[in-house]
Amino acid sequence: MVESVIKKYAVMGDPISHSLSPRIHKYFAAQTKKEILYEAINVKKNKLLDNAKSFFDNGGEGLNITTPLKMEAFQMSDALSDRAKNAQAVNTLHYIDGQVYGDNTDGIGLIKDISINHALDLDGKDILVLGAGGAVRGIIEPLLSSHPNSLIIANRTSEKAELLVKLFNNEPKIKSCAFDKLKGRHFDLIINGTAAGLSNELPMLDQNVLSAKTICYDLMYGHEDTKFVAWSKSCGVQTALDGLGMLVEQAAESFHIWNGIRPETHVVIDALRQDWQ
Ligand code: NDP
Numbered sequence: 001m002v003e004s005v006i007k008k009y010a011v012m013g014d015p016i017s018h019s020l021s022p023r024i025h026k027y028f029a030a031q032t033k034k035e036i037l038y039e040a041i042n043v044k045k046n047k048l049l050d051n052a053k054s055f056f057d058n059g060g061e062g063l064n065i066t067t068p069l070k071m072e073a074f075q076m077s078d079a080l081s082d083r084a085k086n087a088q089a090v091n092t093l094h095y096i097d098g099q100v101y102g103d104n105t106d107g108i109g110l111i112k113d114i115s116i117n118h119a120l121d122l123d124g125k126d127i128l129v130l131g132a133g134g135a136v137r138g139i140i141e142p143l144l145s146s147h148p149n150s151l152i153i154a155n156r157t158s159e160k161a162e163l164l165v166k167l168f169n170n171e172p173k174i175k176s177c178a179f180d181k182l183k184g185r186h187f188d189l190i191i192n193g194t195a196a197g198l199s200n201e202l203p204m205l206d207q208n209v210l211s212a213k214t215i216c217y218d219l220m221y222g223h224e225d226t227k228f229v230a231w232s233k234s235c236g237v238q239t240a241l242d243g244l245g246m247l248v249e250q251a252a253e254s255f256h257i258w259n260g261i262r263p264e265t266h267v268v269i270d271a272l273r274q275d276w277q
Contacts, residue, residue: 006035008059009258012043012051013066015198020221020244020272021064024251027271028263032255048072056095062258063093064251067195070104070134077102088167089137092254103257106135107142109250110191110219110243115146117245117266120215122146126186129153130203131193132160135219139193140164144171152177152187156194156203179204186211192218192228202227207235219243223276245269 011021017040025038043051048069055063065073073090074080081103084090090102114120127148129136132155143151151174155161161176168174177185183206190210194203197220210216216232221244225233232240248265256262 006037007061007258008055009036009038009062009064010041010055010060011038011064011066012041012048012055013069014042014044016040016042016066018222019066020247021066021251023272023275024248024268025255027268028252028255031263031267032259032261034259034261043069045069046072049076052076052093052100056100061095062254064254065091065093067134067198070137073102076100083107083138083141086141086167087137089134091134091138091250092257094257103254104138105250105253105257106138106246107140108253109246109248110139111142111146112249112265113243113245114217117249117269118241120189122148122189124149125188126150127152128182128185128187128190128209129193130191130205131155131195132157132164133193133195136193137164139191140168140174144168144174148173150175152182152185154179154182154203154205179206182206182209185209187214189215189217190232192216192220197227200227202231210235210237212236212238216240217243219246221247244272248272 011019019040022038029036045068070089078099079101084102084104087104092103092105094101125148153161153176158178165176196203216237218226218228220226221242226242229240248269252263252265
C-alpha cells in the first residue's frame with residue numbers, strides 16, 4: 001500500500017536542468033512505496049537562504065543542494081552532522097521541527113560507488129583529486145578514511161586547494177599541488193571533482209600524469225562519456241568511470257536521512273543506464 005501523505009522534496013542548484021535527482025528519487029519512492037513530490041529548482045549563487053526558507057515554509061521536508069550552493073547550505077544549517085562539519089559543505093537539508101539539519105552524503109556516495117559497485121580498494125593507493133569546490137570538500141575525509149598512501153589536491157585557483165588541505169592539518173598524507181607541478185608524478189586514482197565538464201571543458205591536467213593503469217573517475221556523469229572520461233580513454237586509460245553510481249548512492253543516503261529507509265541502488269543505476277540506451 002502507498003502511504004497517503006505526500007512529502008515534498010527538491011534539488012536546488014545552478015545549472016539544474018541536467019539533474020537526474022528527480023528521476024532517482026522517483027525510483028526510490030516507487031521501490032519503497034512512498035508517495036513523494038521531488039522537483040528541480042534553479043537557484044542562483046547567494047540565493048539559497050531565501051529559496052530554501054520559502055520551500056520549507058510551504059511544506060517542503062528536504063532538499064538536495066548542488067553546485068554552487070553547498071557552502072551556502074552549510075552556513076544556513078541550524079545543526080550539522082559530523083561529516084558536514086568535516087566537509088564544511090552541505091548537500092542534504094532536512095527540515096524538522098522548525099530546524100534545518102545539514103548533512104553531506106557526497107563522500108559516502110563516492111566511497112560506496114568505488115568500493116562496492118566497482119570493487120576497487122583504495123588502501124595504500126596514491127590519489128589525485130582535481131578541484132576544491134563543494135563536492136570535493138565532501139569526499140576528502142571519506143577518502144582519507146579509506147587509508148590511501150597519499151592524497152593530492154590540485155585546483156585551478158590553487159589557494160582554495162591550499163585552504164582545503166589546511167582543514168586537515170594533522171594529516172601528513174594530504175597535500176595540495178599546482179596543476180603545472182604534477183608532471184612526472186604517478187597516481188593510482190585520479191578523481192575529477194571540478195565543474196569543468198558542466199561547460200564542456202577539461203581541467204588542465206597534463207596527459208603524462210596518466211598511465212594505462214591509472215583509474216580515472218569523473219564526478220560528472222551523462223548519457224555519453226563525459227569529456228574527462230572520453231579524454232582519459234583517448235590517453236590510453238583502461239578504467240575510466242563516471243559519477244552516476246556516486247550520484248545514486250549519495251541520493252540513497254539522503255533518502256535514508258529523510259525517510260529512514262535505505263533503497264536498493266544497483267537497480268536504479270541499471271535503470272538509468274538503460275534509459276540512456
Ligand atoms: P563547485 O562550483 O563548488 O566547485 C567547482 C570546482 O571546479 C572549483 O574547484 C573550480 O575551480 C573548478 N572548476 C570549474 N570550472 C573549471 C574549469 N573550467 N577548469 C578547471 N577547474 C574548474 O562545484 P561542485 O564541487 O559542487 O561540483 C563539481 C562537479 O562535481 C560538478 O560537475 C558536479 O556536477 C559534480 N558532482 C557530482 C556528484 C555526483 O554525485 N556524481 C555530486 C556532487 C557534484 P576554482 O576554484 O578555480 O573556481
